[in-house]
Amino acid sequence: MKRRRTPVCAAFLVGTVISLSGMPAAVAQSGDAAAGREKAQACSVCHGQLGISTAPDAPNLAAQPSIYLAAQLRAYRSGDRKHEVMSVLSKMLSDADIDNVAAWFSSLQIEVKPVP
Numbered sequence: 001m002k003r004r005r006t007p008v009c010a011a012f013l014v015g016t017v018i019s020l021s022g023m024p025a026a027v028a029q030s031g032d033a034a035a036g037r038e039k040a041q042a043c044s045v046c047h048g049q050l051g052i053s054t055a056p057d058a059p060n061l062a063a064q065p066s067i068y069l070a071a072q073l074r075a076y077r078s079g080d081r082k083h084e085v086m087s088v089l090s091k092m093l094s095d096a097d098i099d100n101v102a103a104w105f106s107s108l109q110i111e112v113k114p115v116p
Helices: 008-020 033-047 066-078 084-090 095-107
Strands: none
Touching: 033 084, 033 095, 066 084, 066 095
């Protein structure tokens, strides 16, 4: 029996292209961070006021790339990505809201230091 090899990198790239298709980078990065900060108040329950998670199963959002954040919110909204809370909350967001929230969280800066 001959073993079939699938290049992992190619599979990853194909998945990435598909998940980001139809969303130009300029759109995802064009949000208004100030408006996003206001809209992100609902996010703070799990993700923290400044994007550092307060819930053990919620990711930190501070300093994440806006294109990534916008893509994930759109995936929750469309149903391509599922989460009990995020699926409901994301349905209330317009495209502009998503871009603004992504701009807010991506505008936050974090500092990483090694543990001595």
